[in-house]
Amino acid sequence: MRTLPLILAGALAAACGKWGGGAPGAPLAKTVAVVNGEPIAGDALARELRDAQAGADGAPAATGDVLRKRVLDDLVDRALLLQQARARSVAVGQDQVERAFLRLRAEYPGSHFEDLLAQQRLSQAELKARLKEQLTLERLFEQEVFPQVKVPDAEVERYYAAHGAEFEEPERVRVLQIVVASKEEAQQIRDRLRAHPQTFAEVARRSSIAPEGKSGGDLGFIGKGSGFPEVFDVCFTLPPNAISDVTPSPYGFHIFKVVEKRPAQRRTLEQARPAILEKLGRDRRTAAQDEYVAALRKRAKITIDEKALAAVTP
Incomplete structure (x- = not known):
């Protein structure tokens, strides 16, 4: 599930009841495109353009004709996918929408959620409609696209052989602090502690201001050079069960105890297989989605009013 700003950046066609948007009973704004007989109105495109610009977060964004074309392509793709979902009788229950809404709501404590909706001039009902649209498209892909995505063992093995550096693990130590x-x-x-090193966990629970103090100061395994190396690399010079000198940092004054050491090593193919499958599967699912949409476009009747398109501004 995407977070709220990304969801709000999507078109609210489903929330508005039709691609034209606007208030109930209001005349449709000038149509900029028609997808299999279904119109996309200029005001829907203008809203998408505003959202695209607002969602740039300081990154360079496309402008003018380039941005309009890109956003219109997204609207056309969404229209085609929703049409396909209806044709395939893909349905999402309101209970699923409500659960998704509550999960999203929980990400924004206090009044932040309502403030963001107000900023986007969006009602909860409209957001739920947008969520239903998103969940419908996710289910369409799960039913129509993803079951065909497979990653052969030979491809996993080739990736492992070609990307050995990804599976090198540095020297690691398990540290209490x-x-x-x-x-x-x-x-x-x-x-x-140097007189009684066995009491380290007890002292950590009683005295440490760090969050892991309540679990005896256990940081788990850390790799050499990770985090704050100027602070934690001292741990790699300690013999097991020795108590370190006091090490300052911006967070306070640290005392370490190393309880286990592991040398640098390369993960085996079997150890790396889950991560490789996830990466290759994700890449293949993305490619399969693109191919699916391209096939829908190839069969679709899409007309664009270039003059109306050029007149649309955020």
Whole structure:
């Protein structure tokens, strides 16, 4: 499920009840395209253009004719997919929409959710309609496209052989840490722990201000050079069960204990297989979606009013 800003960036055709948009009973704005007899109105395209510009987040965005054409292509694709979903009797229940809405709502605490809807001039009913459209398209792909996507074992093996560097794991150590606010307190704790290193987890639960303190200060395994290397790389010089010197950082004063070391190694093919399958499967699903839409376009009757299109502004 995409987060709210991305959902809001989609067309609200389903929410408006027809591709023309606007208030109920209002005349349709000038049609810029017709997809298998279904019109796409200029105001729907203008809304999409505004959303595309607002969603750029500072990144360079296409402008003018290029942006209009790209956004119109997206609208045409969505129209074709929704038409195909209706033809295939792909349906999404209102209970699924409500669950998706509640999951999305939970991502925005307090009044942030309502504030964002108000900013986008969008009602909850319209958002739910947009969610229903999105869920319908997801189900269409799940039923019509993804079952045909397979990643052969030979392709996994070729990827593993060609991308060996991706599966190299640096030296790693499993570390416990205690973080406190003052150097003096850290030095006192260090001295006590050097006399009684077995009490490290107990002291972490009692004294550490770091979030993992409540679980005995266990950071799990960390790789050399990761995170804040100027802080954590000291752990790679420690023998197992030794207590480190006090190490300062922007977050406080750290004391470390290494409980296990693992040398640098390369993941085996079987260890790497799940990640490779996920990556190759994701790439293949994307390609299959593109091919599916291209096939719908090839069979469709699509007409574009270039003059009306050129007149549309955000």
